[in-house]
C-alpha cells in the first residue's frame with residue numbers, strides 16, 4: 001500500500017492517502033461559528049509556479065508536469081466537503097465549451113466513495129457554484145440550471161447593466177461592491193445564503209482578493225518536488241503587496257513519497273492567525 005507519512009503534528013504516523021483530507025472534517029467550523037469557513041487548495045512547483053502559459057491559446061494552465069492523481073484525490077476530498085465552490089469565469093467558459101468537467105467528479109468510479117459520503121451527510125450530490133467577476137463575459141454551462149443548482153455571480157455596481165441577461169441564463173447576480181468586489185461582502189453574503197463550508201478553486205487573483213479582505217480561513221498547499229523555471233508564470237498570489245502580510249500557522253504536514261512517479265510531494269495545510 002502506498003501510504004503517506006504525517007510529519008506534523010508529532011508523533012508522526014503512516015496513513016493511507018484516501019481519507020486524509022476528509023478526516024479534517026471541514027464542515028464543523030462553519031457550523032460552529034455561523035460564518036462561512038473558506039478554504040483553498042493549490043499545487044505548486046518548488047519554484048512557486050501554479051500556472052504556466054497554454055501552448056496554443058492565450059492564458060495560463062496548471063503545469064502538466066506537477067498535476068498528479070494523488071494530489072487530485074485530495075483536491076476531490078476538499079471539494080466533496082463543500083456547500084459551495086468559488087470558481088472563475090475562465091472555468092465556467094471552459095466548462096460551457098466542453099473543455100473541462102465538473103469540479104467535484106462524483107460520477108467517476110474512483111470517487112464513488114465521495115458521492116456516498118455526501119449522501120450520508122445529507123448533502124446534495126454537487127455543491128453550488130459562485131464566481132467573482134468584473135468583466136461578466138462567460139457562458140453559463142447548461143448543466144447548472146438544468147440540474148437546479150445555483151450559480152452565484154459576485155459583481156460590482158458598475159456592471160449592473162448586464163444583470164438581466166445573466167439572470168435570464170440562470171445565474172443569480174449579487175452586487176458586492178461599487179467599483180471593486182468586496183471580499184468581506186462576499187463572505188457575509190455567502191453566510192447569509194447558508195453556505196458555511198466554501199471551497200475556493202479560482203486562481204491567484206481571487207486568492208489575493210480573499211486574503212487581502214481577511215476572509216481566508218485555511219490554505220492547503222501541495223509542493224511538488226519539481227522546479228520548472230520559465231516566464232511568464234502565475235505564482236500562488238497575484239496582486240499588490242499585502243499590507244499587513246497574511247499570517248498563517250502550520251496545521252498539518254504530510255510527505256507523499258509515491259506522488260509524481262516516486263519523486264514525491266508535500267501536502268501542507270495552514271490556518272489563518
Ligand SMILES: NC(=O)c1ccc[n+]([C@@H]2O[C@H](COP(=O)([O-])OP(=O)(O)OC[C@H]3O[C@@H](n4cnc5c(N)ncnc54)[C@H](OP(=O)(O)O)[C@@H]3O)[C@@H](O)[C@H]2O)c1
Pocket residue numbers: 041042043044049050051052059060061062087088089090091132133134135136137180181201202203204205206207209234
Ligand atoms: N496550481 C493550482 O493549484 C491552481 C489552482 C487554481 C488555478 N490555477 C491556475 O491559475 C490560472 C488562473 O486561474 P483563474 O482564472 O481561475 O483565477 P484568477 O486568476 O484568480 O482570476 C479569475 C477571474 O476572477 C475575476 N477577478 C479576480 N480578481 C477580481 C477582483 N478583484 N474583482 C472582480 N473580479 C475579479 C476576474 O474575472 P473576470 O475576468 O470575469 O472579470 C478574473 O479573470 C489558471 O491557469 C489555473 O489553471 C492553478
